[in-house]
Amino acid sequence: MGRKILQNILAFFSRKILVKYHPDIVGITGSIGKTSTKEAIALVLASHFRIRASEKNYNTEVGVPLTIIGAHHPGHSIIGWIAVFTKAARLVWFVEPAYPQLLVLEMGADRPGDIAYLTKLAPCNVGVLTAISEAHLENFISPEQLLAEKQIIYGHLSPDAIAILNADDPYVYPPIGNLRARMVTFGLSSDADVRADRITRPLRFVEGSEEYGGIQCAIHANGESIQASFPHIFRQEHLSCVLAALAVGGRYHIPLSVMIECLREYEAPPGRSRLLPGIKHTLIIDDTYNASPRASRAALDALREFDISESANRIAVLGDMKELGAHSHDEHRKIGEYCASGGIDLLITVGPLAKTIAQAAVEYGMDAQTIESFDAAASAGRYLQNKMKRGDVVLIKGSQDVRLERVVEEVMAEPERAVELLVRQEPYWK
DSSP states (O other): OOHHHHHHHHHHHHHHHHHHHOOEEEEEEOSSSHHHHHHHHHHHHTTTSOEEEOSTTOOSTTHHHHHHHTOOOOTTOHHHHHHHHHHHHHHHHSOOTTOOSEEEEEOOOSSTTHHHHHHHHSOOSEEEEOOOOSTTGGGSSSHHHHHHHHHHHHHTOOTTSEEEEETTOTTTSSOOSOOOSEEEEEESSTTOSEEEEEEEOOEEEOTTSOEESOEEEEEEETTEEEEEEETTOOOHHHHHHHHHHHHHHHHTTOOHHHHHHHHTTOOOOTTSSEEEEETTTEEEEEEOSOOOHHHHHHHHHHHHHOEEOTTOOEEEEEEOOOSOGGGHHHHHHHHHHHHHTSSOSEEEEESTTTHHHHHHHHHTTOOGGGEEEESSHHHHHHHHHHHOOTTOEEEEEOOGGGOTHHHHHHHBSOGGGHHHHSSSOSGGGO
16 A cells, blocks of 8 residues: 555544544644653643554554554455454444543654644644754755744644744744744743742762662742652653743643643653663663764753763763754764764764764863763763773763664663663564
8 A cells, every 4th residue: 555545544533433432632843852752741631631652653644644544554465454444434424522631742843844744634723843853954055944834733723723833942932923822832831831949959879879760950930839740750851841841731720730730640652862770780760762963962961961980981982863854964073063062981982974973072182081982872882881880970962863772772771671661662673
């Protein structure tokens, strides 16, 4: 079956299902944090409603309809696709009383027109724009064109809808262009409608006094202020996901105290800055889901912030950053320069593009003896395993194609839990 035919069939059934059951739709887009934000929003809304959220990163013209239908992707199985279409037809022909009241849909943009297509297929009652970075520029002329694509998430909203925007991102706020919906902002900015301040996040990995993970802060929303603790996250980027979830929950009149209690259980999805115990009593920052220049700099900042013992090292394992198009060489050079600015004791690069990171790091003053480059994750993992020692903190980050989760599996303390803790563990990735 051709992809276009498949897409049209899925769109046909999706529109019929949405017209019949008319669930509210929360659409989420951005270059950074879509999936993490989706998970936080789903956690909040599930406390009061029947919901369904996009599975994994089902955010395409195929993935979004599958979420609407409530089906898994059957791959290349013709029988599997017949089962999907049968399930969709039953939803159209019969009444399913337990169909979700809200759909939380992640919407991706790999090329111009993607967000327009998805929002036409599933018009949103709430549109969330997380943050914009240089990711996925390969099919866009410029960051501005990418931004224009993402802005459709709020541009298509009707006057009775809600646009939820990141007040900390200059690409996102203030909004540009047509905005008819009511706007709610979130972030650390003092002007944000839902904001956090008085933030503490201990990042100490010194034997005998280890304290890492967890954010404590004050949350302010709708005239309320509540002290909050989120024990399973440590990056401010994850706090941004929490604030977006609070903004969406506020739209549905869920009490702030209830939402904060729900979000105490929130943790980032696998591969998105999760802290994992490593071999030899080390700590791993597993950020292997994907990589962009902005996210890589933020991850390096997090690594530098860790207080470690004098004999320990901060190690950065960085893979290729894909889909940067003509900007790729320059952006990899900038990351190399950033590594050389201090705080990184050992730099390991993986992949042909990431060699530019290593070269630039040397040019900007990093000792070449503290840098190693590898073509593949397996070789890098073996090297890292030999170099790690007690008390080290290791950041592992790269784009999907580099498969740096294999490095994490090589050096994590509990490799038997890889299926549970790591990204891309399904059979078709093996």
